[in-house]
Amino acid sequence: MVRPIAGEGTTECEWLAWDAVWSWPALPLDLPGSPLVVAPHPDDEILGVAGLLSLLGSADLAAVTDGEASHPGSTVHSRGELAAIRRTETADALRVLGLGGSRVHRLGHPDGGIDEDTLAEELAGLLGPDRWCLVTWRGDGHPDHEATGRAAARACAETGARLLEYPIWAWHWSYPNDPDVPWHRARRIDLPPAARAAKSAAIAAFPSQIAPLGPAPEDAAILPPHVLARFARPFEVIFE
Template identity: 50%
Template sequence: MNSKLFAQKPVDDGGTPESTWQEWGRSFPELDLTGCSRLIVVAPHPDDEILGLGGTALLATLSGIDVHVVSVTDGGASHPDSPTVTQPEMEHLRRSESDRAARVLGIPAPVRLSLPDGKIRENRQELTDRLSSILGDSSTGTWCASTWRGDGHPDHEATGEAAAKACADTGSRLIEYPIWAWHWAEPDHAAVPWERARRVALPSDVQAAKSAAADEFTSQIAPLSDHPADAPILPRHAMERLLRPYETVFV
């Protein structure tokens, strides 16, 4: 949907600074979790669940909601030209990182579907079917939180589309969380459904726990070596947009 907008703004160029978002000053209603007894957080890659919705997942857990994470891929394609780490080694690293991050937040380790990283759209029907099986009977108050269908990253958008179809098939409630939209979009950007936005305020201890969990993803936030192909996927300016004292979802 918005992959061209994302492609036009390379991550290294910085994108929209966090200071611009903070100066915007637009407020959104708080997300009401009433009626949610089970929250399934769907992450295209290991780390999306923490960076996009880690604080909300922790708050839900603390309020007695049964929280689980589904990791669609193992994230092996993050550094395709790395001279340091092979794809199987990267997959192992990222699985280990997300397991540690889950322990920091006190949520179960992710359920891993191990679909090919970078090829979720080609496997969207399989993902839809597997998510439908996981969501099951919506009469139990199941909500599904997935990356936004318009996030720009092809894997994020395809995951959101599969989650939306699975929710339609099972009657589960869908909420969507943006990650890369904060990079390529700007305040009041017409491609973003701001009217559907809801905010989750994170108390200081929850924000600190999310930050600590995010620190586990060293393969993504720190260089693997001095080689240009080993540069961080999530440089500091990207992390600033994802470690705010609040999270935003679309309902």
């Protein structure tokens, strides 16, 4: 379901004041090998699970799109230039996390036009029994995030891989105890200082998203400070 992403949404102070976030059980890091992390757009995987990836020390990335539609009316960069910039930013972020040698599968779907059936087939080819598949939550409120999550769920059901979903925009539009969010499936990954620092540095590797491209409104930052605050917390959340 597409959700309006407007205003400041639920603040990070409101989330941290909710007692439930401190009582969710920890996610055991008992994975059998390197996980596959699936990102609809460059930076989704970093916002959602960069701390976890830093702790694990290995992962493969399925980059579904190159994020070329992040600034559709940009007065500074063409779509092709934005795609190239964001590919470079992804590589920089992975290096910061110590994952510079990770295999990156660039699937080449158009930003805003993911072919869900094709993606499910592609992901099934990258997964196997019990392999972790980290992907955006199927109810996240952004059409690309939800299509990617549904495709990954199909691929996991077909291959026996383990589906683990990370919310991104749900932290904006939802609220504590929102009945539309599967809080009963929430698991925490507590991040020690080194993992938090690595995540912060990886987010900083995306200047095209966290800073304006130029002075025009069309070139405004996609991830202003009130959004980034939700990803600077000392833990990450997975829906298991």
